Amino acid sequence: MTPLWIAIALLLLPALWLLIAPMRDARTLRDKLDHFEANDTADEQNVAIFKRRLASLEAAHERGDMDEERFKEDRLELERSLLEDTASRTKRPLKTATAGRLAIPLVMVAVVGASTFWYQQNGAEGDLTLYAIQQEVQNDPDGSLVMYLERMEAEAERQPNNPNVWSSLFPLYRETGQSDKAVDALERLIAIEGRIPPLLAQLAQLRFFMAERELTPEVQSLVDETLAQDPRQPTVLGLLGIHAFDNGDYETAIDRWRRAVANIEDPETASSLREGIRVAQERLGVEPEAAAVEAAQSQGVRVTVSLDEALMDNVSDDASVFITARDMKGELPPLAVIRAQVSELPMTVVLDDNAAMSPQAQISQVREARLVVRVSQSGQATPQPGDLFGDLESVSVGPISEDDAANVVIDRVFE
Structure with missing residues (x-):
């Protein structure tokens, strides 16, 4: 996992640099602001404008263009305007160029901590670990299925809520003949992912073969639940075809397997089902080629x-x-x-x-x-x-x- 954390660190470096960069020009910016304020003549200009307007107002009063009451009102308005202009320009003293520097390290630590926490909660570190285990076992001269299974079981204890752990363990247990453990792994996966048709279908199939190809009440319940959600689920249809074939109901077996083939994506499984259809057709005395054409057209x-x-x-x-x-x-x-x-x-x-x-x-x-x-x-x-x-x-x-x-x-x- 070291390369992963190195990559994360490299991605964080630009973000941390953006936090530091403004501080590099802080002193230059403060000097510019200080110079601007020191040479700011806005107040003097406002006073000069006030004096010119007041002089104009007094001249009009002396000429008799306005009476005493109007003169006092206009002068009061002029003075109020000057006060408003100067009051709004009250400035707070500039802070030093080093102000706020202590907050930068705190923000940087917070960014790193939040990023790490978020990745641990939502990232794929666990899946990368599973991939690394797979690569290590494949590249190990002494690597074997047993070694891989042991490594995955150890990882299941560290990542009990990772669905990819159980989806990897389930087929491993099934292939090594550990049916009870396969059922447990699949049920753990269903508890995490929910009771979705593909998983329920695999559980029904596994229990079906564990019961020596019998539709026990438990298997039938799983079949009914799966078909209620997806009537075209190919795994369950294949299972029902096997049960019908075993009981000599070849027409039902052919129908179930045809429906499964129409909805299955794995070419090897589809080929196996077609072979089963061919055998069932022979048992019925139906010409396989003609039946295959009929199936395609249906x-x-x-x-x-x-x-x-x-x-x-x-x-x-x-x-x-x-x-x-x-x-x-x-x-x-x-x-x-x-x-x-x-x-x-x-x-x-x-x-x-x-x-x-x-x-x-x-x-x-x-x-x-x-x-x-x-x-x-x-x-x-x-x-x-x-x-x-x-x-x-x-x-x-x-x-x-x-x-x-x-x-x-x-x-x-x-x-």
């Missing part, structure tokens, strides 16, 4: 499109309707496009890979999509002012169900 979104009654008079029945699925970040071309006419509304369509515009951008490649429906009187694919449209964000992409459809209402005008 991934998509069923969409019900309707036109707001308030806008029905704005378009003709033969106007084009473009039903489009896009990726959430908007980085890919349209994933699926279907063209229809207003006269066909309301209608229900399926956006799947058959509606893709390019093999490089298909709806089966994403887990969520944004649906955009646009009515174009001109028939152009590019939006034009006056076109009607409706959209729907974050629509789940998965196995297409006859009973489940996303509803998009065309209810706005493109400007």
Whole structure:
């Protein structure tokens, strides 16, 4: 950790220099201020102006241009103005050039202390320690998994609230066959990070295999809690597929594994699930290649499109309707496009890979999509002012169900 603290010290040096820098010119600045005040003639100028105005006022009185009462009022006002000008210029004596120097070291110490405390509370010193341990074990000629595990266990005692410690220990325990310790590490991680679906799914999977691939009440409870938050959680779907396969329910196993493959990111795990699907299909006497094509085509979104009654008079029945699925970040071309006419509304369509515009951008490649429906009187694919449209964000992409459809209402005008 020495290089880290050296780097922090180097970053603090400019801040400390900025605290000291003003003191270097303090004496020069005080001399300039002192010289300015010593040669300040503002008061003399105010008095001279007062005398000129008073003389002018007296001359007017002698000429009879104003009576005695008006003369006294104007003279009193003139004197009051002089007093206000001179009173507002009362100056406090200048402090010495060394005034406040003792506060600088105190401020510097406070800055260093506050910065160190803040980093210890919010910094990544603990994670850097974990990384250093990993590098040391990898570079040690005698380094082993056992050594790494021992170092991480020692670090867990020093950093019991660091989630990265437990997320590292959990797979280590699992790989070394220490299931009870793996469960404990995972539960410690859940206590820190919260009961989020990925962690609950891993805990359910671990307890499932510890129970010899049985859906015990404890495992079922974890499965239900996970699916309530994320019905497409691939780890739990894979677990349910294994249980169905073990019980001879190959159709359910295939369905669960297909849904898991559609939402999984690890290519090796996806490959294992596809192999399981292939075996289950053989048990059912289904041709694997045909089933694979069917599975690919079944991934998509069923969409019900309707036109707001308030806008029905704005378009003709033969106007084009473009039903489009896009990726959430908007980085890919349209994933699926279907063209229809207003006269066909309301209608229900399926956006799947058959509606893709390019093999490089298909709806089966994403887990969520944004649906955009646009009515174009001109028939152009590019939006034009006056076109009607409706959209729907974050629509789940998965196995297409006859009973489940996303509803998009065309209810706005493109400007």
